[in-house]
Amino acid sequence: MIETVASADMLIDEVMRVKKNRLAPDFATGKEKRLSIVSGVHGDEVAGQYICYEVIRRIKKDFDKLKGIVDIYPFINPMGLEAQVRDVPVFDIDMNTLFPGSTEGTVGEYTAALVLQDIKGSDICVDLHSSSVYLKELPQVRVNSDIADDILPYAARMNTDVVWVHPSSTVMEGSLAYSLNEIGVKSMVVESGVALMIDYDYADQIVEGLFSLMEYMGIWDGCAYNTHMPKIARDTDVSFVNAESSGIFIPKVKHSGVVEKGDVIGQIVNVLTGSVEETILSPRRGVVFSLRAYPVIEEGSLVARIFGGVTNNA
Numbered sequence: 001m002i003e004t005v006a007s008a009d010m011l012i013d014e015v016m017r018v019k020k021n022r023l024a025p026d027f028a029t030g031k032e033k034r035l036s037i038v039s040g041v042h043g044d045e046v047a048g049q050y051i052c053y054e055v056i057r058r059i060k061k062d063f064d065k066l067k068g069i070v071d072i073y074p075f076i077n078p079m080g081l082e083a084q085v086r087d088v089p090v091f092d093i094d095m096n097t098l099f100p101g102s103t104e105g106t107v108g109e110y111t112a113a114l115v116l117q118d119i120k121g122s123d124i125c126v127d128l129h130s131s132s133v134y135l136k137e138l139p140q141v142r143v144n145s146d147i148a149d150d151i152l153p154y155a156a157r158m159n160t161d162v163v164w165v166h167p168s169s170t171v172m173e174g175s176l177a178y179s180l181n182e183i184g185v186k187s188m189v190v191e192s193g194v195a196l197m198i199d200y201d202y203a204d205q206i207v208e209g210l211f212s213l214m215e216y217m218g219i220w221d222g223c224a225y226n227t228h229m230p231k232i233a234r235d236t237d238v239s240f241v242n243a244e245s246s247g248i249f250i251p252k253v254k255h256s257g258v259v260e261k262g263d264v265i266g267q268i269v270n271v272l273t274g275s276v277e278e279t280i281l282s283p284r285r286g287v288v289f290s291l292r293a294y295p296v297i298e299e300g301s302l303v304a305r306i307f308g309g310v311t312n313n314a
Contacts, residue, residue, distance in 0.1 A: 001021070001022045001024075002019055002020070002021050002022075003019065003020055003021075003022060004017050004018070004019050005018045005019060005020050005073070005076075005114055005115055005118045006018040006110065006111045006114035006115060008107050008110060008111070010107075016078060016079055016107060016111070017078065018073070018075070018076050018078060018111055018114070018115060019073075019074075020071050020072060020073045020118070021052075021056055021071075021072045021074075022069065022070075022071050022072075023056065023059050023060075023063075023066060023069070023070045023071075023072070024066070024068075024069045024070075025066055025067060025068075028069075032067065032068040032069050032219070033068040033069070033123050033217045033218055033219050034068060034069040034070075034071065034121065034122045034123050035068065035069070035070050035071070035122065035123065035124050035125075035126070035213070035214060035217060035219055036070075036071045036072075036073065036119045036122040036124070036125040036126070036185075037051075037052060037055065037070065037071070037072045037073065037125075037126050037128065037210065038073045038076060038115075038119070038125060038126070038127045038128065038176065039051065039052050039073065039074050039075065039076075039128040040073075040074060040075035040076050040077050040078070040080075040081050041076055041077055041095050041096050041127065041129070041176060042077065042080065042086045042087075042094070042095070042096065042129065042130075042195070043077050043079070043080020043081040043082070043083060043084065043085050043086055043087070043088075043089075044080070044084060044085060044086045044130075044132075044133065044195040044196050045086075045128075045129055045130035045131075045195050046081075046130065046195075046196065046197070046198055047128070047130040047192065047193050047197070047198045047199065047202070047203050048074070048128035048129070048130065049074055049075070049081075049198075050198050050200070050203050051128055051203050051206055051207055051210070052072050052074040052128075053074075054203070054204070054207045055070070055072060055207060055210055055211075056072060058207070058211070062222060065220055065221045065222040066219070066220065066221075067218060067219055067220065067221050068214070068217065068218060068219030068220075069219070070214065070219065071118075071119070071122065073115065073119075076095070076111065076115050077095045077108075077111075079107075080095070084196070086132070086195070088106075088107065088108040090107075091106055091107070091108055093106075093108055095108050095111075095112065096172065096174065096175045096176060097172060097174035097175070098112040098174055099112045099116055099174055099175060099176050099178070099179035100112065100113060100116050100179045100182075100183075101113030101114070101115075101116060112176075115176075116176070116179055116180070116183070119180060119185060120183055120185065121185075122180075122185050123185075123186065123217065124154055124185075124186050124187070124188075124213070124217065125176075125177075125180050125185050125186070125187040125188075126158075126187075126188060126190055126210065126213070127176050127177050127187060127188070127189045127190065128190050128206070129189060129190065129191045129192075130191070130192060130193045130194065130195050130197075131191055131192070131193060131194050131195060131290075132194075132195050133194065133195045133196060133293065133294050134292065134293060134294045134301075134302075135194065135290050135291065135292060135293055135294075135302065136193060136194040136199075136255050136290070136291050136292075136293040137191045137192055137193060137194070137289065137290050138160075138161045138162060138192070138202075138255070138256050138287070138288075138289035138290070139159075139160040139161055139162075139190070139191075139192040139202050139205050139206055139209075139228075140160050140161060140162040140163065140164055140190070140191050140192065140230075140289060141155040141158050141160050141162070141163045141164070141188050141189070141190055141230065142163075142164045142166055142188065142189040142190075142191060143155055143163065143164075143165055143166070143188050143189075144165075144166055144177070144178070144181060145165050145166060145167050146181070147181050147186065148165045150186055151186050151187075151188055152165075152232070153216075154186065154188065154213060154216065154217075155188050155230070156229075156230060157209065157212045157213045157215075157216045157226070158188075158190065158206070158209035158210070158212070158213060158230070159205055159206065159208045159209030159212055159224075159226045159227065159228050159230075160190065160192075160205070160206070160209060160228060160230045161228055161230060161231070161256070161287070161289065162230055162231055162232075162233050162287075162289055162307055163230045163231070163232050163233065164233045164238065165232065165233065165234050165235075166235070167235060175189075177189050190206060190209075192205075192206060194293045205227070205228065208224055208225055208226060208227070209224075209226065209228075211224040212224035212226050231307070231309045232309070233307050233309055237307055237308050237309045238305055238306070238307055238308070239283045239284050239286070239305065239306045239308065240302060240305055241265060241280060241282070241283065241302070241303045241304040241305070241306065242300055242301065242302055242303060243268055243278065243280070243297050243298070243299055243300065243301045243302075243303050244278055244299060244300075245268045245277040245278040245297075245299055246268070246277070246297060246298045246299050247268040247269050247270050247271065247277050247278075247297060248268065248269050248271055248295050248296060248297070249266055249267075249268055249292050249295050249296075249297045249303065250266055250267050250268075250269060250295070251265070251266040251291060251292065252264045252265060252266045252267065253265050253266070253282075253288055253291070253304075254288070255288055255291040256287065256288060256289065257287070257288055258285070258286070258287055258288075259282040259285065259286065259287075259288060259306065260282065260285050261282055261283065261284050261285050262281050262282060263281065263282045264279055264280070264281060264282075265280045265281065265282050265288070265291075265303060265304050266280050266292070266303065266304075267279050267280065268280070268297060280303055280304075282304075282306055283306065284306055284308045285308060286306040286307050286308040286309070287306065287307045287309075288304055288305075288306060289305055289306075289307045290302070290304055290305035291303075291304050292304065
């Protein structure tokens with residue numbers, strides 16, 4: 001059942017609407033578990049659109065296997081999606097800084113408040129993201145260390161490569177995940193791919209993870225085919241690699257590949273002089289789970305993240 005969660009009158013007789021699709025058994029008992037899947041907080045992250053489509057399609061195909069409630073919010077920043085921009089247009093503000101929102105605030109704050117209120121009561125919420133245009137991300141779940149013990153059994157079902165546990169001090173208080181956890185809704189963020197594009201292999205991997213999660217929650221009476229057992233990453237397991245020069249970044253490693261300490265991650269070159277400004281080396285052995293996708297780079301920019309939790313047989 002498609003419902004309007006929030007609507008607001010805009011200029012030139014336009015109306016902004018945020019909608020959800022509720023999928024529930026025909027004969028509900030009132031005791032069903034409820035999963036909320038959110039996408040499109042950032043308007044340039046489009047992989048979540050495909051993931052939502054696939055989840056809905058597969059549930060409708062085998063509807064008799066649905067034993068709980070699945071609420072799907074494909075685009076909660078519809079203006080950003082339409083304009084193909086990351087932030088809420090006109091106001092130019094990141095919607096993931098506006099929660100818990102306010103019904104008396106701007107369009108973004110108003111939408112945030114109503115979306116949060118609508119998700120309230122869910123057992124779990126999965127917030128789908130696709131990184132930015134600058135970095136490509138390996139499929140990963142990000143959780144707040146404050147709630148890690150409660151959420152890790154669910155995050156482990158998501159069929160991602162990594163579950164990254166962030167210290168609570170680094171989690172934005174205005175984010176959807178933070179605000180949901182504050183009101184008692186277990187929430188996790190999924191990152192994969194790169195903005196403005198859909199990596200279908202990564203997206204299908206996450207779709208399978210969502211069905212595995214639903215099976216674990218008792219929402220789905222079917223088989224999920226997980227192919228990935230995520231490794232748990234704490235901050236000490238992750239190395240950030242930043243550029244010390246400006247220019248064009250030329251990668252020398254494969255995204256998701258294993259590198260040894262001292263391996264060349266890439267070079268930064270000067271296109272005017274034809275010279276190599278910097279050769280970037282890996283600080284440790286590990287998996288390249290974030291890699292620069294946008295080639296123009298400035299001094300200090302993040303080039304890669306290396307997750308060191310791999311064995312010598314990886």
